[in-house]
Amino acid sequence: MSSEKRIPLPFKIIPLEDEVQQKIAKDFAGYPNGLVSCNHWGFKFSATVTEQEVEDMYNHPLDPRDVWVVTPPKCGTTWTQEMVWLIANDLDYEGAKTPFIPDRWSFVDFPGLSDKEYMKRFTSNPSEKDGATGGPPNLAGDPNRPPPRFVKSHLPFSLSNPRLLDVCKVVYVARNPKDACVSYYHHMRLIRVHDFLGDIELFTEYFMKDELGESPFIEHMIEAWNLRHHPNLCFLFYEDMKKDLRSQIRKVAKFFGKDYSEEQVDNLAEHLHIDNFKKNPFVNFESLNKLGLTYPDRGSFVRKGKTGDWKNHFTPEMNEKFDKWMEEKLKGTDLTFVQELEKQD
Template sequence: MASSDRKPFPFKILQLENEIQKNVAQNFRGFPNGLASCNHWGHKLSATVTEAELEDLYNYPLDPRDVWVVTPPKCGTTWTQEMVWLIANDLDYEGAKTPLMPDRWNYIEFAALVDKDIIGRFLPLSANGGLQDTTALTGDPNRPSPRFIKTHLPMCMNNPRLLDVCKVVYVARNPKDICVSYYHHCKLFQCHDFTGDLELFVENMINGSIMESKVIDHMIEAWNLRHHPNMCFLFFEDMKHDLKTEIRRVAKFLGKSYSDEQVEKLAHHLHIDNFKNNPYVNREDLKGKGLMHADQGNFVRKGKTGDWKNYFTPEMNAKVERWMADKMRGTDLRFVQELDRQD
């Protein structure tokens, strides 16, 4: 992109109040410097993020051949990435026998997420304190199009021309299951290293003092863009209830058509019992790099709708219900919280 075409990042990076930062650093050992609020409704990134990093992301180069998956964290992102990649690549199962990340997808905002003081234990830093080569974690930023790009950034923090240029598959999920899944994720990853219990995690989620929150605002923003012809808006719960129908929706969106037998095979490949045993999506390599706690389970966990019922106390559920009702006042976005049948 020519320098004259670059647009300034439209939001200020705001550091949180000292007391909040102390609580973040105490509860999330992966963020000793706390978090920063990075857009108009408080999307959180590492306090060590720089304006230059966010401006680069806001001006990320676009190509109409590229396909993006945009989600809040823990909305079936990896599951959707595998589905999208296979649909777009003519069901090339042999080609899918290579790591989803970093070989097939780019994860663009990794450097903005991690605390530079913490990630320096695992990856070398440059003389100015920036991350050096992160392609082993995030994909090659210079790979040619067609590229497959994953981000948890909200639409307003991505390139403002994204929907006009690229196909975007967006996935939303009911916030209760996001809370439970994200809690386990933050216990697993050293770059989060959450030390508290689920009740404390939910409190932080509601207050927006967790990395890449606020998730409901994220989903409402995308919901209001769902009619754009370059957006395919999915719900995790619809994928769990009838995956084959959602496969056909995404295939049509990407200009592909597959037989019933081909759709059946892809649904079988993506079934959670098979997916969580797929070495090419489960990021076991990160345990070897020291980025995951080896005793905190796996990257791909349960993939269920309604798992929140196994964790929430009645008091926690009431608190989350109030949070959801307050956030969703004035929108017609609604979430399915449990299913009678799941694929």
């Protein structure tokens, strides 16, 4: 653990308006207390997060040997974690076969993700069903494991340790907001600690109002985009990974000072191909099913992994509204998103 002096959190934690909280509690069974806002553009946590927990996130220990993957939710996070871990660990495929991905990666913002009151129902009645030992697994991982530590975070840079980019290598992934929205919708219906009860149209309204846990997405990505030239930041787009994964593998390998042969790159691309990734038990959080933390009939943790799936969910009216919203959000920036691909893996 770092002995450096702790930095006071520069933001207040502010509950949302009562009317909004009541609506969230009605539409998300997993958030009976609603959400809180924290930072200058309103990043959202569960309302049960404490100032101490957010300050701990802000002061997460750093070591030059540590590696971070930072993304908004549902932007290829787990996919990127697997790629980065293997590249940084000399393609140690056997070492990647841990029973549970948090055995290799700690998850900084996990304490602010779910409602503590709601989570009690998953910890008070341990179940032996399907080999479960009772209670949710430690999704946060161990932040105090010895370096090099591999750290996953959905926190924006403004809520991360201010020294992060000066100390650690960070891989950031952005994704077009339409597909991110659709993926988050399915995720929040699948995972019972969120338990969204509405349809895609209602969820899209929440997305555009930035009234979801760990939103807003676009401000998150703009903040990272403006830091993309920092030598310790490797900025990727999900769509580039879908279009030409091998070139992105080479880009990340170069970032970590690794030089892999064409055959090694091909093997890693094959390992990461969505058809194989969906079948990989070491990245699919299968233990969540065993513990009753998911609705198995609503899909799997790794879903389609496609660019352009939003077209299967958005009506023309929804799309028009979303486009106008995005245009307003991106005004004054040169950040743009690819929403469709002619060919993808």
